[in-house]
Amino acid sequence: MFTQRLLPLALVATGLAPLAPLAHAAELRVLTHDSFELPKPLIAQFEKQSGVKLSIIKAGDAGAMVNKLILTKANPIADVAYGIDNSLVGKAAAAGVIEPYAPAGKAVQNLPNGVVSVDYGYVTLNIDKAWFAKHGKPLPTSLDALTTPVYKDLLVMPNPATSSPGLAFLSANVQSMGEDKAFAFWGKLRDNGVKVAKGWSEAYYTDFSRNGGSRPIVVSYATSPAAEVFYSKTKLTESPTANLNLPGGVFQQVEGAALIKGGGERVAARQFIDYLRSVPVQQALQTTMWMYPVNPAAAIDPVFRHADKPAGVKPADSQAIAARGQQWVARWTRVVLKGGQ
Amino acid sequence: MGGALDPRSAQGRAVINRFDPKRMALTLLPLAFLAVVVVAPLSRLLAEGWDHLSANILTDAYLRWRIVWSLIQAAVTCMLTLLLGLPLAWALARFDFAGRTLVLRLLMLPFVMPTLVAGLGVLAPAGPHGVLPINGQDTPWLLLYGNLFYNLPLVLRAGVDGFAAVPASRLAAARSLGATPWRAFWRVEWPAVRPWLASALCLVFLYCFSGFGLALLLGGQRYATVDVEIYSLVAYELNLGDAGALALAMMAITGAAALGYAWVEKRLAAPGRVEPIAPRRPATLAEWSWLAVALAMLIAFSGAPLLAVLGCALAAGPEAWAVLVEPDTLAALANSGRFSLIALALASVVGVAHALIASRSLWLRGAVFLPFVVSPVCVAFGLLLLYPSWTASLALLLSAYALFAYPFIAKAIAAALDALPASQPQAAQSLGATPWRAFWRVSWPWLLPAFRRGLAFAAATTVGEFAVTLFLSRPEWMTLTTLIYQRLGRPGAANLAEALVLSALLMLFALAAFVLIEWPTPLERARRALATRPPAATELPHA
Structure with missing residues (x-):
C-alpha cells in the first residue's frame, strides 16, 4: 500500500529508522484505557507462562479507546482489548469489532456480546x-x-x-x-x-x-x-x-476484555483474558485500578471497607x-x- | 542598489539557499515531513467523514458563540501580553542585574508545566484555600491570569531578544542628535522589535484560540474553546463529518492568522548589521524602580504558580520525596531525556531546512505554523487511520513531538535569516568558498543564537509534551509528564503530593535543559565582556 511505504520512507529520510518497531516472533497487542495498571511481576509471569511478549498500548480513556478500535476496524491495531465497559459494549458490538469469547468459570457480573467481564465498580x-x-x-x-x-x-x-x-x-x-x-x-x-x-x-x-x-x-x-x-x-x-x-x-460499571475481530495471536489472546480473570490479577487490580473483582474466589482487599459499596x-x-x-x-x-x- | 546585492531581492536571498545538488532535498525534507505527519493524516480523516460533511454545524448558535469566544479571549490575551510584556521586556533587555541570565532561562518554565499542575499552582495562592485572602476561582480574572501565565513568557522572551538586537549605533546616533528616550524608542527601537513581537503574538493567538491552556481548566466548561468541541466530536461521538466541517472552519481562521503573520514578518524584515546592545546596571532611582516593578510583575504573573508548586513540593515531606528514587521515576526521567533529545534532533533538521526555504514564498513562511494551525485531535486520529500498523510505534510518537517543536526553530532561524546581510555569504563565495562552506562558516555562526533560542522553546514543548495524551502510548514510554498525569488520575493526598514533587523535578530537568542549550559560547562571552567594558574608546571622537 502506498501509505504503508510512505511512512517508513519518510522516517528513513528523517533518520528515525532505527526506532521503527522490529518484528517480534510472538507479540500480543493489548489495547487498554489509560488507567490500566498491574504489578510488573504479574505481567512478567504471564509473558513467561504464555511465551508471548505483551505489548500494552494505552489509547486514552475507555470512550476514546473504543472509538479508536472502531476507526481501525479494517486494520486492527490490537489483538485484545481491556476496558470496554457496559456503557460502550453495545457500541463496540454494533460496529463489529468484537470476536465473542466465553471462558469457563463463574463471574459475579457479566457483559453481553461476547465481552468477558473482568471487574466492576x-x-x-x-x-x-x-x-x-x-x-x-x-x-x-x-x-x-x-x-x-x-x-x-x-x-x-x-x-x-x-x-x-x-x-x-x-x-x-x-x-x-x-x-x-x-x-x-x-x-x-x-x-x-x-x-x-x-x-x-x-x-x-x-x-x-x-x-x-x-x-x-x-x-x-x-x-x-x-x-x-x-x-x-x-x-x-x-x-x-x-x-x-x-x-x-x-x-454500576462493569469493565471487560474482548478479542478483537481480525486480530492475531488467538491462543495467547484468550490466555490473556483468562489471566485477567485469574485470582492473582483479580486481587491486584483492586488497589491498582480501584475496581471490585468479578471472580468470586478473589478476596476483597481490607482497604475496601472504607468504600461504602452501593447496594441494590x-x-x-x-x-x-x-x-x-x-x-x-x-x-x-x-x-x-x-x-x- | 544592484539586484544581486539587495538582500531583499530574490537573487539576494537565493545566495543563502543555493546548495544546488542539495537544494531539492532541502526543499523536500520539511514539506515531506509535513505531508506525512500532518497533511496526509488530516486529509485521510476528512475523507473518512466526507460523505457526512456539512456546514450545518456552523449554523448552531452555540458553536458560533464558541468560535467568537475563542477569538475574543485570544485577541484579549494578545493585547494584554503585549501591553504588559513590552515594558517588562524593555527593562529585562536594558538593565543588568545579578541573576539576569537565570531569570531569562526561568522565564521558559511555565511552558513546560502540565496544565493541571499549573492549575494547582494558580489555585494554591488564589484559590478557595489559597494563601492570599482572595478567591479567584470561577471568575474571569483567573482566566486571564491563566492565559498570561502561559503566554507572557513568549512575548517577553521575544521582546528581550528583539530589544537586544536593536542596532546600538543607530540608537546612540538618535540620542546624540537630541532625540528624547521616548522618541528614540518609537523611531529606532520599536521598528526593530516589531517583527519579534509579531511572531510571538501570532503564537499566543494560535495557542489561545485552540484552547491550549489554563483558561479552560480554571473556568470550567463554560469557557471551552472550539477545540474541546472537535475533541468530543472525534474521540467520543466519532462524528467525523461535523468534526471535519468544524476543523476546516477553525483552520481557515488560524491559517489566516499564520499567513497574516508571515506577511507582517516579510514586510518588516530588515537586514542589517546588529551590534547587540549589552544591558547595563540601572543608574537612577527611576531605572531601579522600573526594574523592580518589572521583576515583581514577572513573579506575580508567571512565577507565583511555579513557586506555589515548588513550595507544596518542598512541604510534601520525605515520604513524598521518596518518589524521586522510585524505579518508575528514574525510568520516566531517562525517557524524558531520551525522547527530548531525539525529538529535538529531528526538529532541528526539519526546522533549519524549513527556515532556509521560508523566505521563498509567503505560503512556505506561513506553513511553519502549520502544526499549530491544524486540530491536534484530528491529526492524531488521522494518523491512526492512515498508518494503523505504525500507530503504537515510538517513531510516530517522536515525530509528533518533533512536529510541535520544530516551528520554534524554523521561526527563529527564518527571522535571523531576514536580518542576515546577503553581502556576507556573498563575500565568502566570491573569495572562493563553496555555498555549503560559506553557509557553515559565515551564515551559521550568525544564525546560531537564533537556533539556540528556538531550540530552547522547542525543548520546552517536547518536555511539556503538548497534546501528548492524544497519541497512543505504552507504559514503558512513561515520561515525567505522563507520570504526573498518572498520579493525578487517582485519588489520595499521597498521589497529589507525589505529583507536585514530580512537577518540581520536571521544572529542574527543564531548567537544566534551557541552561545547557543557551550556555554562552566563548565568542558570546567575549562579545559580552567587550560590550560591558566602560566605553572609553568610543568616547574619544567626542573628546
Missing part, C-alpha cells in the same frame, strides 16, 4: 466530610435536593462529553428518572450552579474542596474514599471523603446507552452548557 457522588462538618450542613438525601438553594454551587462533575465517569453519572440519572424528568433536573441543577470540569482529574484536584477547589460534592467512584486511605500521607483510620449514594445517582443498584442498560447515549450527551450539553431545554 460504581460511579457515585463523593463528599468532603470535613467541609460538611465545618459548615454544619445536612447531607442531601435525594438528587432533587441538590437543586435546592441549600446546595447551591456545591457540586462539580466531569463533562459527559469528555469523560466516562461524567457520562456514567448522566446515564444513571436518565435511566432512573426517564429522559424528560432527568433533563428537567439538569436544567434546575444548572441554575443551582453545577460546575462542569473537563475530566475527572480536573474535577477532583482543582474543584473538589478536599483539594484545590470550593465544592464539597464531586462525581467520582465508590472506591475513591478507600483510595484516599490507601494513598494517604499519614496513616488514616477513617477516610476524609465518603460516598453519597443517592437513588438515580449511582452507575441495577447494572446499566447497555442497549439503551448504545442507542441513545449520544443524544443524551447532546441534550445535556444543550441544557447545561448552552442553557437551553
Whole structure:
C-alpha cells in the first residue's frame, strides 16, 4: 500500500529508522484505557507462562479507546482489548469489532456480546466530610435536593462529553428518572450552579474542596474514599471523603476484555483474558485500578471497607446507552452548557 | 542598489539557499515531513467523514458563540501580553542585574508545566484555600491570569531578544542628535522589535484560540474553546463529518492568522548589521524602580504558580520525596531525556531546512505554523487511520513531538535569516568558498543564537509534551509528564503530593535543559565582556 511505504520512507529520510518497531516472533497487542495498571511481576509471569511478549498500548480513556478500535476496524491495531465497559459494549458490538469469547468459570457480573467481564465498580457522588462538618450542613438525601438553594454551587462533575465517569453519572440519572424528568433536573441543577470540569482529574484536584477547589460534592467512584486511605500521607483510620449514594445517582460499571475481530495471536489472546480473570490479577487490580473483582474466589482487599459499596443498584442498560447515549450527551450539553431545554 | 546585492531581492536571498545538488532535498525534507505527519493524516480523516460533511454545524448558535469566544479571549490575551510584556521586556533587555541570565532561562518554565499542575499552582495562592485572602476561582480574572501565565513568557522572551538586537549605533546616533528616550524608542527601537513581537503574538493567538491552556481548566466548561468541541466530536461521538466541517472552519481562521503573520514578518524584515546592545546596571532611582516593578510583575504573573508548586513540593515531606528514587521515576526521567533529545534532533533538521526555504514564498513562511494551525485531535486520529500498523510505534510518537517543536526553530532561524546581510555569504563565495562552506562558516555562526533560542522553546514543548495524551502510548514510554498525569488520575493526598514533587523535578530537568542549550559560547562571552567594558574608546571622537 502506498501509505504503508510512505511512512517508513519518510522516517528513513528523517533518520528515525532505527526506532521503527522490529518484528517480534510472538507479540500480543493489548489495547487498554489509560488507567490500566498491574504489578510488573504479574505481567512478567504471564509473558513467561504464555511465551508471548505483551505489548500494552494505552489509547486514552475507555470512550476514546473504543472509538479508536472502531476507526481501525479494517486494520486492527490490537489483538485484545481491556476496558470496554457496559456503557460502550453495545457500541463496540454494533460496529463489529468484537470476536465473542466465553471462558469457563463463574463471574459475579457479566457483559453481553461476547465481552468477558473482568471487574466492576460504581460511579457515585463523593463528599468532603470535613467541609460538611465545618459548615454544619445536612447531607442531601435525594438528587432533587441538590437543586435546592441549600446546595447551591456545591457540586462539580466531569463533562459527559469528555469523560466516562461524567457520562456514567448522566446515564444513571436518565435511566432512573426517564429522559424528560432527568433533563428537567439538569436544567434546575444548572441554575443551582453545577460546575462542569473537563475530566475527572480536573474535577477532583482543582474543584473538589478536599483539594484545590470550593465544592464539597464531586462525581467520582465508590472506591475513591478507600483510595484516599490507601494513598494517604499519614496513616488514616477513617477516610476524609465518603460516598453519597443517592437513588438515580449511582452507575454500576462493569469493565471487560474482548478479542478483537481480525486480530492475531488467538491462543495467547484468550490466555490473556483468562489471566485477567485469574485470582492473582483479580486481587491486584483492586488497589491498582480501584475496581471490585468479578471472580468470586478473589478476596476483597481490607482497604475496601472504607468504600461504602452501593447496594441494590441495577447494572446499566447497555442497549439503551448504545442507542441513545449520544443524544443524551447532546441534550445535556444543550441544557447545561448552552442553557437551553 | 544592484539586484544581486539587495538582500531583499530574490537573487539576494537565493545566495543563502543555493546548495544546488542539495537544494531539492532541502526543499523536500520539511514539506515531506509535513505531508506525512500532518497533511496526509488530516486529509485521510476528512475523507473518512466526507460523505457526512456539512456546514450545518456552523449554523448552531452555540458553536458560533464558541468560535467568537475563542477569538475574543485570544485577541484579549494578545493585547494584554503585549501591553504588559513590552515594558517588562524593555527593562529585562536594558538593565543588568545579578541573576539576569537565570531569570531569562526561568522565564521558559511555565511552558513546560502540565496544565493541571499549573492549575494547582494558580489555585494554591488564589484559590478557595489559597494563601492570599482572595478567591479567584470561577471568575474571569483567573482566566486571564491563566492565559498570561502561559503566554507572557513568549512575548517577553521575544521582546528581550528583539530589544537586544536593536542596532546600538543607530540608537546612540538618535540620542546624540537630541532625540528624547521616548522618541528614540518609537523611531529606532520599536521598528526593530516589531517583527519579534509579531511572531510571538501570532503564537499566543494560535495557542489561545485552540484552547491550549489554563483558561479552560480554571473556568470550567463554560469557557471551552472550539477545540474541546472537535475533541468530543472525534474521540467520543466519532462524528467525523461535523468534526471535519468544524476543523476546516477553525483552520481557515488560524491559517489566516499564520499567513497574516508571515506577511507582517516579510514586510518588516530588515537586514542589517546588529551590534547587540549589552544591558547595563540601572543608574537612577527611576531605572531601579522600573526594574523592580518589572521583576515583581514577572513573579506575580508567571512565577507565583511555579513557586506555589515548588513550595507544596518542598512541604510534601520525605515520604513524598521518596518518589524521586522510585524505579518508575528514574525510568520516566531517562525517557524524558531520551525522547527530548531525539525529538529535538529531528526538529532541528526539519526546522533549519524549513527556515532556509521560508523566505521563498509567503505560503512556505506561513506553513511553519502549520502544526499549530491544524486540530491536534484530528491529526492524531488521522494518523491512526492512515498508518494503523505504525500507530503504537515510538517513531510516530517522536515525530509528533518533533512536529510541535520544530516551528520554534524554523521561526527563529527564518527571522535571523531576514536580518542576515546577503553581502556576507556573498563575500565568502566570491573569495572562493563553496555555498555549503560559506553557509557553515559565515551564515551559521550568525544564525546560531537564533537556533539556540528556538531550540530552547522547542525543548520546552517536547518536555511539556503538548497534546501528548492524544497519541497512543505504552507504559514503558512513561515520561515525567505522563507520570504526573498518572498520579493525578487517582485519588489520595499521597498521589497529589507525589505529583507536585514530580512537577518540581520536571521544572529542574527543564531548567537544566534551557541552561545547557543557551550556555554562552566563548565568542558570546567575549562579545559580552567587550560590550560591558566602560566605553572609553568610543568616547574619544567626542573628546
